[in-house]
Amino acid sequence: MPDAIELLRTRRSSRIMDLQEPGPSPQDLDTILAIAARVPDHGKLAPWRFIVFEGEGRARAGEAFAKVLAAKAFAAKDLATKNQDTTDKRLDEERKRFLRVPLVVAVVSRAAPHVKIPEWEQVMSAAACCQNMLIAALALGYGATWISEWPTYDAEARAALGLAEHERVAGFIYMGTAALQLEDRPRPDLAQIVTRF
Numbered sequence: 001m002p003d004a005i006e007l008l009r010t011r012r013s014s015r016i017m018d019l020q021e022p023g024p025s026p027q028d029l030d031t032i033l034a035i036a037a038r039v040p041d042h043g044k045l046a047p048w049r050f051i052v053f054e055g056e057g058r059a060r061a062g063e064a065f066a067k068v069l070a071a072k073a074f075a076a077k078d079l080a081t082k083n084q085d086t087t088d089k090r091l092d093e094e095r096k097r098f099l100r101v102p103l104v105v106a107v108v109s110r111a112a113p114h115v116k117i118p119e120w121e122q123v124m125s126a127a128a129c130c131q132n133m134l135i136a137a138l139a140l141g142y143g144a145t146w147i148s149e150w151p152t153y154d155a156e157a158r159a160a161l162g163l164a165e166h167e168r169v170a171g172f173i174y175m176g177t178a179a180l181q182l183e184d185r186p187r188p189d190l191a192q193i194v195t196r197f
């Protein structure tokens with residue numbers, strides 16, 4: 001078990017292409033999800049929920065993305081103007097979107113107007129779930145990365161995953177075993193971002 005400060009001080013996300021089998025075991029996934037749900041949450045609203053995509057569920061999600069994209073292309077008459085091979089290749093990429101890694105969890109924000117708790121705070125709580133999920137996966141020895149990509153910003157793709165109209169994707173957390181440990185990337189200079197009042 002890595003030292004917490006050392007883990008936080010050195011942690012990095014993984015590239016999707018480096019996330020290989022095995023993904024989190026069922027027991028580890030339970031731990032990761034429990035830690036993801038253990039975040040500051042003003043009013044104890046749990047204004048978020050998690051959708052797990054594993055095994056065939058990843059292929060079903062890909063099929064849904066491909067269907068949404070094909071309908072858009074059809075509506076835009078893309079199919080008539082574009083090379084069919086390109087379209088098929090693109091749809092195939094969609095089918096494989098979640099199959100690129102062993103496991104994906106969507107963190108869904110359920111933030112909504114509330115008499116006491118600002119919606120902004122509810123949204124931020126969902127982001128905390130994402131970060132906790134990343135850290136928990138890393139602490140258990142897995143690699144992970146926080147991804148949005150187009151389905152996050154597409155109402156039809158969100159609906160295809162079962163999200164209600166007011167729900168938003170805070171993040172898709174891709175997980176697996178990291179084949180490569182990335183070198184660090186430049187981090188903000190504290191002098192540039194910290195002021196004292």
Ligand SMILES: Cc1cc2nc3c(=O)[nH]c(=O)nc-3n(C[C@H](O)[C@H](O)[C@H](O)COP(=O)(O)O)c2cc1C
Nearest residue numbers: 011012013014145146147148149150170171182185
């Ligand atoms: C909300 C959010 C969405 C992101 N979406 C993507 C994405 O779609 N594709 C991508 O390559 N990186 C995305 N990133 C960036 C990566 O998750 C990550 O921050 C970056 O690879 C370096 O992270 P590290 O400092 O944890 O190593 C996103 C980050 C955040 C916070």
